[in-house]
Amino acid sequence: MNMKTLAEMLGLSQTTVSRALNGHSDVAEATRRRVEEAAVKLGYRPNASAQRLATGRAGAIGLILPANSDRLMNPHFLEFIAGLGTHLIRKEFDIVLIPVELQDEMRAYERIISSRQVDALVLSMPTLADERIPLLTRRGMPFILHGRTRSNVPHAWLDVDNEGAFRRATRHLLQLGHERIALANGPAGYTYTHHREKGYRDALAEYGIAPDPALISNSDLTDMTGYAIADGWLSLKAPPTAILTSAVTMAMGISRAIRSRGLTLGRDVSMVAHDDVFPYLNPQTMIPSLTTTQSSLRAAGSRIGELLLEMLEGRDPGSIGELWPVPLILGDSTGPAPQ
Amino acid sequence: MNMKTLAEMLGLSQTTVSRALNGHSDVAEATRRRVEEAAVKLGYRPNASAQRLATGRAGAIGLILPANSDRLMNPHFLEFIAGLGTHLIRKEFDIVLIPVELQDEMRAYERIISSRQVDALVLSMPTLADERIPLLTRRGMPFILHGRTRSNVPHAWLDVDNEGAFRRATRHLLQLGHERIALANGPAGYTYTHHREKGYRDALAEYGIAPDPALISNSDLTDMTGYAIADGWLSLKAPPTAILTSAVTMAMGISRAIRSRGLTLGRDVSMVAHDDVFPYLNPQTMIPSLTTTQSSLRAAGSRIGELLLEMLEGRDPGSIGELWPVPLILGDSTGPAPQ
DNA sequence: TTCCACATCCGAAGCGCTTCGGATACCTGC
DNA sequence: GCAGGTATCCGAAGCGCTTCGGATGTGGAA
Structure with a gap:
């Protein structure tokens, strides 16, 4: 059943x-109804x-998707x-x-x-100097950035305040008397990783503490690496008394x-x-919370889906930019520094 | 750049x-190369x-997707x-x-x-008498079923041996001397739920034990319901000494x-x-494992993706049917029944 | 030399939809 | 009674690709 035979x-x-069918105004109301009813009855659907x-x-x-096929579908991506x-x-x-291979990313x-396969793109995991932004802008492909980058080209973006979040978290630990605080961060190079480390360093600086490079790690955000890294730290002569980590999955390894x-x-x-809020991993119900x-x-x-639709209906991408605050939620995994 | 101007x-x-470009045999090798090179150089991509x-x-x-929007994207679905x-x-x-609303599923x-939006469908979560199978067969829409159903229409399917898995798991507990064994199963109505319960009942029957309806539950496979159900069981006068559950997420709530x-x-x-193998939830590393x-x-x-491609290249759907065995992996969460 | 198979290329029709630029009929007000 | 407006409808030309059914030219067999 195609439109021709329907007609x-x-x-x-x-x-x-x-x-x-498309709701134009130059067709009589009675006709429209007749057409719509026939379409439903005959099961017509446009191709x-x-x-x-x-x-x-x-x-x-x-x-x-960064097509490193292993991490192609990690839980963070899927949740997004x-x-x-x-x-x-x-x-x-x-x-x-x-999926895009990292080596020829720009070609992809x-x-x-040019294949006009999609009306707009979502870009994730930006770096500080992300070359995709100027490319897409130049080629007129609408997009929205999940995260931020250093760029003077106006474009749509949405990010959470990673820097503020980690500053506040670090301060919380400092206020509890911790002085050796470790940071198990995500892979280096990404803006969010950078922002989190910056928040951490700033808070330490407020308390006059010099960051110890041995206590800062960059790695994948998995349970296994969490275990390995924490195990390493705890075997130091002067182990950290507090750990900051970029993911709950990693936290599970660390607590093990x-x-x-x-x-x-x-x-x-x-x-x-840092909790990205997976429906199946609730850090509040862990023991300790x-x-x-x-x-x-x-x-x-x-x-981002909403904003994308607005953009495709004509909203100026330059007018889109949202920075979401990140609350600190207290549980029982933080306490006063041991003497 | 379209094909016309390229030509x-x-x-x-x-x-x-x-x-x-499509690799037909009636074009000279030299010409093909020339075309391909030009396409790459000019960045041509077919629309x-x-x-x-x-x-x-x-x-x-x-x-x-069963469009009950909350559970629309549960971890099991995403993993699949x-x-x-x-x-x-x-x-x-x-x-x-x-996404499909459950009430007018068949209409969807x-x-x-009729919109010819896709070449084939993947059907999940079948019931025992699934009416989608005859419909799709009649309309000539290729599909593959993830799971099984009672149907005499030949069609492609792939399933794991849920019945065998739960029979073996129950036997394992029986051999350890357990007699009050509870089953925290998935929602009623689905074939996999049915198969799992059947395996469980069969094993009990082998040992001459009558199943206690109070020890069989059907619910969502979440951490929270796992906690609630287990807590209920443990407060019985005669609590179970062993629990069988359909998901690791649920197991987390139960162990809490x-x-x-x-x-x-x-x-x-x-x-x-039952472990569906989430990369971020490894039951072997839990304590106890x-x-x-x-x-x-x-x-x-x-x-299933592979099989789908084969079907679209002409393979007879009736010839596709795979039942995967399910190994029982021993950890420390099972031990002899307490006296 | 003639015929035919083979390799290589091309014209034009179509896939099912949208939309531009009218065409037609009817109704105003003068 | 007529020009101009309005409400409805339609013909035909695309959108960018694939493919059917030839057309052309070449070389070897007869």
């Missing part, structure tokens, strides 16, 4: 049927590809996608997952732009390392973790 | 360019919508999608996520079929309930959990 059955032109070809709109937004879906999917927008972007040395989390060692800096990846994804 | 620049017809319209192939496979992605994405197949399927009553997992209460029946959702998704 024939109704004794109308294809033009009229098309305009009726998506034809519609896209004719309108030039792809009806899809793209999400670039889940959020993105909530709005887009209702507007019949597809989400196209586009060129390809995506603490326990396996016969130490108690929240008494012998304190910990604050975790002190966290909390920001929902899913909520960010959802909002 | 003009090369002094060739559009036909030849198309056939060169996806046009290609789809012309070929009638959507280049996408659909995944129906991650697997599905690994193969499809390399073949330039999009994954289109299609009709819509998807056990601990919060001052009991020890693996000594006072034993537990076996969990005894699990293990099957990777991601691996299943990945294989």
Whole structure:
């Protein structure tokens, strides 16, 4: 069943049927109703590809995946996608997952732009000097950045206040009397990693404490690396009395390392973790409950979906920029520094 | 840059360019190379919508999401999608996520079929008498079922041996001397839930034990419900000495309930959990390590992606049917029944 | 030399939709 | 009774690609 035969059955032109279905004003109300009813009854649905070809709109937004296939689908990414879906999917927008090899990243972007496969892109994990922003801007491909970068080109972005969050978390530990505070951060190079380290350093500086490079690590945010790193720190002559970490998954490994040395989390060692709010990992119900800096990846994804739709309806990307505050939620994993 | 101008620049017809790019045999090797080089140099990429319209192939496979928006994207689903992605994405197949309201589910399927938005569907969470199978078969929409159903229509499917897994797990507990064994299963109505309960009942029957309805629960597979259910069981006059559960997330809640009553997992209460293998939740590293029946959702998704591609290349769906064995992996969460 | 198979290329029709630029009929007000 | 406005409808030309059914030229067999 295509539009042509539908039109024939109704004794109308294809033009009229098309305009009726798309809600144009130059078709009589009675006709529109007749067309709509027939469409429902006969199970007519426009062919998506034809519609896209004719309108030039792809009806899809793209999400670039760093295609290092192992980490291709890590829980953080998936959680973000889940959020993105909530709005887009209702507007019949597809989400196209586009894997990109890191070596020829820029070429991949060129390809995506010229295939017109998507109407807009979501960029994740920006670096401080991200070269994708000028490229996409120059080529006129709409996009929204999840995170921030140093760039003078106006563009749409949404980020959480990582710097403020880690500053506050570090201060909290300092106020409890901790002086050797370690930071288990994400991979180096990304803006969020940089911001978190900056917040941490700033707070230390306020208290006149020089950061110890041995207590700062950059790695993947997994349980396993969390264990390994914490185990290393706890075997130092002067082990840290508190640990700051960038992910709850990592916190699980860290707390295992603490326990396996016969130490108690929240008494012998304190910990604050950044919580991206996974529905299946609730740090509040862990034992002991975790002190966290909390920001929902899913909520960010959802909002980005909304903003994307606004952009495609004409909103100026330069007017879009949101910095979300990150609350510090106290749990039992932080306590006074041991004497 | 479209194919027409590319052809003009090369002094060739559009036909030849198309056939060169698509690897047809009736174009000279030298010409093909010339075309390919020009395409790369000029950054030409075929327009996806046009290609789809012309070929009638959507280049996408659909995944129906039960659109109860809260659980729309639960970790099990996401993990499955991650697997599905690994193969499809390399073949330039999009994954289109299609949310469906439960009340008018069948209508939604009709819509998807007639819009020709996808080349094939993946069906999840089948019930025993799943009406989607006859519908899709009748309408000629290719699909593959993740799970099983009672149906005499030949169709493609892939499932894990839930029944065997739970039979073996229950036997293991029985051999350790447990007699009051509880089952925290998934929502009623689904085939996998049914199979798991059947395996459990069969093993009990082998040992001449009548199942106690009070010790069988059906619910969502979350941490929170796990806690609530286990807490209820442990407050019975005759509490179970062992618990079987359908998910690691649930096991986390259950083990919290056990601990919060001052009991020890693996000594006072034993537990076996079904592990869908989330990369961020490793039951082997939990304390104590969990005894699990293990099957990777991601691996299943990945294989289904492969099979889907084979089907679209002509393989008979009736010839596709895989039942995966599920190993029982011993950990420290199961021990002899207390006297 | 003639015929035919083979390799290589091309014209034009179509995939199913949208939309520009009218066409038609009817209704105002003068 | 007529010009101009308004409400409805339609023909036909695309959108960018694939593919059917030839057309052309070459070399070897007869």
